[in-house]
Amino acid sequence: MRAVVTVVGKDKTGIIAKVSSFLAERSVNILDISQTILQEYFAMIMLVDLSDAKIQLSSLAEECSRLGSEIGMSIHVQHEEIFNAMHKI
Amino acid sequence: MFNYGEVLETINMVEKEHLDIRTVTMGISLLPCISGTAEKTAEKVYDTVCKKAENIVKVTSELSREYGIPIVNKRVSVTPAALICAPFADKSYLIGKALDNAAKELGIDFLGGYSALVHKGMSDYEKQFISSIPEVLANTERLCSSVNVGSSKSGINMDAVGLMGEIIKKTAEKTADRDGFGCAKLVVFCNAVEDNPFMAGAFHGIGESGNVINVGVSGPGVVQHTIENIPNANLSELAEKIKRTAFKITRAGQLIAREAAKRLDAEFGIVDLSLAPTPARGDSVAQILEEMGLESVGTHGTTACLAMLNDAVKKGGVMASSRVGGLSGAFIPVSEDIGMIEAAERGTLCIDKLEAMTAVCSVGLDMIAIPGDVSSSTISAIIADEAAIGMINNKTTAVRIIPAPNKKVGDTVNFGGLLGRAPVMPVHSESAEKFILRGGLIPAPIHSNKN
Numbered sequence: 001m002r003a004v005v006t007v008v009g010k011d012k013t014g015i016i017a018k019v020s021s022f023l024a025e026r027s028v029n030i031l032d033i034s035q036t037i038l039q040e041y042f043a044m045i046m047l048v049d050l051s052d053a054k055i056q057l058s059s060l061a062e063e064c065s066r067l068g069s070e071i072g073m074s075i076h077v078q079h080e081e082i083f084n085a086m087h088k089i
Numbered sequence: 090m091f092n093y094g095e096v097l098e099t100i101n102m103v104e105k106e107h108l109d110i111r112t113v114t115m116g117i118s119l120l121p122c123i124s125g126t127a128e129k130t131a132e133k134v135y136d137t138v139c140k141k142a143e144n145i146v147k148v149t150s151e152l153s154r155e156y157g158i159p160i161v162n163k164r165v166s167v168t169p170a171a172l173i174c175a176p177f178a179d180k181s182y183l184i185g186k187a188l189d190n191a192a193k194e195l196g197i198d199f200l201g202g203y204s205a206l207v208h209k210g211m212s213d214y215e216k217q218f219i220s221s222i223p224e225v226l227a228n229t230e231r232l233c234s235s236v237n238v239g240s241s242k243s244g245i246n247m248d249a250v251g252l253m254g255e256i257i258k259k260t261a262e263k264t265a266d267r268d269g270f271g272c273a274k275l276v277v278f279c280n281a282v283e284d285n286p287f288m289a290g291a292f293h294g295i296g297e298s299g300n301v302i303n304v305g306v307s308g309p310g311v312v313q314h315t316i317e318n319i320p321n322a323n324l325s326e327l328a329e330k331i332k333r334t335a336f337k338i339t340r341a342g343q344l345i346a347r348e349a350a351k352r353l354d355a356e357f358g359i360v361d362l363s364l365a366p367t368p369a370r371g372d373s374v375a376q377i378l379e380e381m382g383l384e385s386v387g388t389h390g391t392t393a394c395l396a397m398l399n400d401a402v403k404k405g406g407v408m409a410s411s412r413v414g415g416l417s418g419a420f421i422p423v424s425e426d427i428g429m430i431e432a433a434e435r436g437t438l439c440i441d442k443l444e445a446m447t448a449v450c451s452v453g454l455d456m457i458a459i460p461g462d463v464s465s466s467t468i469s470a471i472i473a474d475e476a477a478i479g480m481i482n483n484k485t486t487a488v489r490i491i492p493a494p495n496k497k498v499g500d501t502v503n504f505g506g507l508l509g510r511a512p513v514m515p516v517h518s519e520s521a522e523k524f525i526l527r528g529g530l531i532p533a534p535i536h537s538n539k540n
Binding site: 004006008034036038043045047057058061062076077078079081082083085086087 | 091093095096097098099100151154155156157158337340341343344
């Protein structure tokens with residue numbers, strides 16, 4: 001199962017490192033990653049694969065949201081299909 | 090991979106613009122529960138509902154976390170109870186109680202279907218069932234009731250309309266300690282739909298299969314935001330934008346509906362794309378209309394704005410889902426919409442204007458408080474007007490009106506939560522009693538003869 005991880009917040013050093021090691025600890029594989037600065041804000045979108053993950057998608061979403069509050073970023077993890085449904089015909 | 094705009098748009102819709110799945114409603118047929126006695130039937134009803142919907146709360150909260158979209162309400166609708174109570178209508182209350190207990194057991198906030206369909210005629214057992222409504226609504230918490238009194242195909246059953254005026258009054262009196270709260274759980278329909286997932290009017294139609302999932306999506310805030318972003322657009326451009334937004338919202342609903350049906354081992358029924366407001370600011374249909382250019386909802390131009398909104402929402406929704414159903418359009422419940430509440434308090438929004446609005450939106454006079462001393466025949470006449478609009482225009486109309494005991498025009502009735510607060514609105518004081526007492530059937534319109 002694939003999911004989209006979105007990280008948004010004020011730019012600072014080490015965001016990608018923190019998030020990717022957090023995912024690696026849970027055996028969540030990163031398939032694609034894209035990052036930019038949008039109006040002074042850090043924005044990153046990752047496509048991840050949970051096939052070998054040690055964790056369910058719903059728990060991953062909760063844990064990432066907690067990690068987000070710890071590092072002062074907003075982190076969302078959502079099933080890939082929601083974006084396919086809403087933005088592709 | 091997705092682009093930033095798309096991903097962030099979805100997240101913004103949820104975080105800032107109140108996009109949510111308003112309800113996942115499981116429709117359950119109670120026909121297999123009919124037994125020899127009321128007691129036995131009630132027992133089977135309780136067991137069936139508890140078993141079929143056992144996982145509804147668990148599954149919907151999982152889906153909500155996985156897809157990152159809030160699912161606000163989990164509900165159940167059942168076969169109109171009057172059908173299964175027919176052999177023992179004097180004990181209908183037992184079925185009502187069993188349904189309410191099942192809702193509590195499941196942990197859902199409302200269960201709909203304490204309903205009767207009497208649009209062409211009313212048998213004694215149906216009359217007896219309807220007469221039980223005030224008592225049942227007063228003694229249950231989560232049960233919702235509805236009665237269909239007319240249809241474009243059959244006309245309007247004015248005997249039922251007359252009776253419902255009295256039933257609404259009695260329901261208000263029996264729940265007088267809560268400002269007539271019982272009436273917030275009672276809807277009178279013309280052209281009721283069989284797959285509506287929204288309360289209080291949801292029931293599981295007789296033409297439906299045994300166990301289905303219907304999903305209601307909402308997003309007044311998202312539509313309002315879309316309009317805010319193009320302040321100088323003309324109305325054709327606006328309609329186009331609303332359509333696109335409705336499309337995206339409905340697609341999210343369709344995805345959740347299919348997945349919920351799969352996990353709950355039910356059939357996917359329909360997606361109902363209705364702009365259903367809540368009392369929260371930024372989640373209001375009235376504010377959409379005001380964003381379109383009205384100083385206040387209720388002023389001249391309101392009906393035209395609402396007509397355009399309702400139509401654009403439907404067009405976007407129909408394209409987005411393989412099965413659109415329910416009411417699909419814009420809701421205008423006064424107490425549940427901060428913009429409507431404020432306009433009613435200012436006196437800009439009156440019942441007559443609301444009635445005109447119901448001719449072009451998806452429902453009817455909804456969550457309106459009127460003085461407690463209004464006569465039952467006046468309430469029946471309000472129902473008759475609404476039913477006439479529905480019958481002639483081939484659309485669903487409904488009346489959910491609260492004659493708040495001991496309250497006068499200018500007072501406010503507070504129901505709290507999603508049901509909000511309603512300023513008590515004036516009604517015409519001239520009588521319609523003679524008209525209502527005539528009874529009989531208003532024949533179906535000429536354009537119903539299509540065979």
